[in-house]
Amino acid sequence: xxxxxxxxxxxxxxxxxxxxxxxxxxxxxxxxxxxxxxxxxxxxxxxxxxxxxxxxxxxxxxxxxxxxxxxxxxxxxxxxxxxxxxxxxxxxxxxxxxxxxxxxxxxxxxxxxxxxxxxxxxxxxxxxxxxxxxxxxxxxxxxxxxxxxxxxxxxxxxxxxxxxxxxxxxxxxxxxxxxxxxxxxxxxxxxxxxxxxxxxxxxxxxxxxxxxxxxxxxxxxxxxxxxxxxxxxxxxxxxxxxxxxxxxxxxxxxxxxxxxxxxx
Numbered sequence: 001x002x003x004x005x006x007x008x009x010x011x012x013x014x015x016x017x018x019x020x021x022x023x024x025x026x027x028x029x030x031x032x033x034x035x036x037x038x039x040x041x042x043x044x045x046x047x048x049x050x051x052x053x054x055x056x057x058x059x060x061x062x063x064x065x066x067x068x069x070x071x072x073x074x075x076x077x078x079x080x081x082x083x084x085x086x087x088x089x090x091x092x093x094x095x096x097x098x099x100x101x102x103x104x105x106x107x108x109x110x111x112x113x114x115x116x117x118x119x120x121x122x123x124x125x126x127x128x129x130x131x132x133x134x135x136x137x138x139x140x141x142x143x144x145x146x147x148x149x150x151x152x153x154x155x156x157x158x159x160x161x162x163x164x165x166x167x168x169x170x171x172x173x174x175x176x177x178x179x180x181x182x183x184x185x186x187x188x189x190x191x192x193x194x195x196x197x198x199x200x201x202x203x204x205x206x207x208x209x210x211x212x213x214x215x216x217x218x219x220x221x222x223x224x225x226x227x228x229x230x231x232x233x234x235x236x237x238x239x240x241x242x243x244x245x246x247x248x249x250x251x252x253x254x255x256x257x258x259x260x261x262x263x264x
Contacts, residue, residue, distance in 0.1 A: 002105050003081050004097050005033035005152070007074030009067055010088035014043040016195070021052050023091035023193070024084075029098035031084075033058060037074045040064030045088075068160030068169040075155045081105075083152045090147065091193040093119075100149035100187055112182030113148040113174075119190035123198045133184040139220070139227050142171035144184055147192050154182060165215050175223040 006024040010017050017036070024034045036049035038061040049059045062073045071085050082101055086092060100114040107114070118128045130143045138144065158180060164172045174184070224231065 002101055003032040003079075004029070004101050004149070005035060005078040005080035005083045006031045006086055006092070006097075007035045007037060007071065007078065007083055008086045008088055009037045009039055009070030009074060010045045010049070011039040011041045011064065011067075011070070012043055012045075013088040014041065014045045014048045016089045017045060017048050018052075019091050020086055020088050021049070021057060023094075024086065025052070025055055025057075026094055027092065027097040028095050029101065031097055032080045033078060035060060035074050035077060036088075037062065037070045039066070039070040065162060066166050066169075068164060068166070068173075069162045071155075072159045072162065075152065075159065078152050078155075080152060083150050083155060084147055085150070086147050089195045089197075091195075092147070093189075093191040093193065096191040097149075099189070099191060103185055103187055104149050104151070107185055110181055110183065111185050112154045112177050113144075113150045113184045114187055115144045115148040115184050116187045116189055116191040118145055118192045118194040120194055120196050122195040124196035127190045130186060132186050135178045135183065135226060138171075138174060138178060139223065139231070142168065142174070144170070144174045145192055145194070146170040148174075148184060164219070165211070168215055168219055172219055172222070175219070175226060179223060179226050 008017070008020050008024070021034060021036065024031060034052075034056065035058045036045070038045045038049065038059065040063045046059060046061060049057060053059070058077065060073055060077060062070065074085070075083065082104055084092070084097070096116070100116065104111065104114045115130070115133075117130055120126045131137060133144070154177060158173070158176050160169055160173050161176070177183075
């Protein structure tokens with residue numbers, strides 16, 4: 001019989017945390033564990049999570065280290081076959097565990113995770129149209145959300161790189177799995193409810209950030225083997241041209257900054 005854990009890292013979202021916890025507890029297939037990881041949060045995250053201890057929720061506290069470190073800390077105490085990493089400001093559809101775990105359980109061993117579409121709520125509304133999994137497409141576009149149903153042993157073998165900037169750490173993680181030969185399967189239903197905060201765009205979460213281009217460059221350089229030498233050379237050539245444009249003050253759109261280096 002398969003078993004599932006839901007790990008919920010939290011930093012500064014004590015007011016939203018109950019929604020995430022309750023969405024995990026109210027699954028049609030009950031998870032074996034629900035674990036809240038307090039990432040050195042400055043609010044009352046621990047007290048809020050502790051209020052659910054009688055319902056079996058476990059609480060792990062650690063110094064602040066960012067989302068990757070918090071997910072790794074949660075993975076260390078998981079005692080289940082599969083794990084979902086749920087952001088503290090997001091929610092799971094009541095059938096998320098049942099539908100994704102059944103697909104992952106039946107999948108070949110080189111399928112490391114199952115992901116879904118997202119339904120936006122909060123400051124924006126809509127449904128994603130993420131594509132079927134493809135390693136080369138993933139190198140061009142981080143379309144797999146953080147809350148995929150994962151094989152726990154893969155999360156332990158290939159932990160999140162805690163040095164990677166928040167915002168792209170999950171993309172880096174899935175590219176690492178792809179390099180190791182593990183792919184994903186799409187369940188084409190909006191089973192993850194993803195909260196949109198005011199001022200947030202529907203892009204990669206780095207819009208308007210002057211460090212965004214450098215961050216993407218670092219990720220693409222790190223995983224150049226996945227795209228091959230030709231791809232690596234194109235990435236380097238693009239960023240060399242981009243550096244020249246920055247020096248001369250030429251305008252550059254966000255779309256070109258994010259899309260051009262990896263278009264084929």
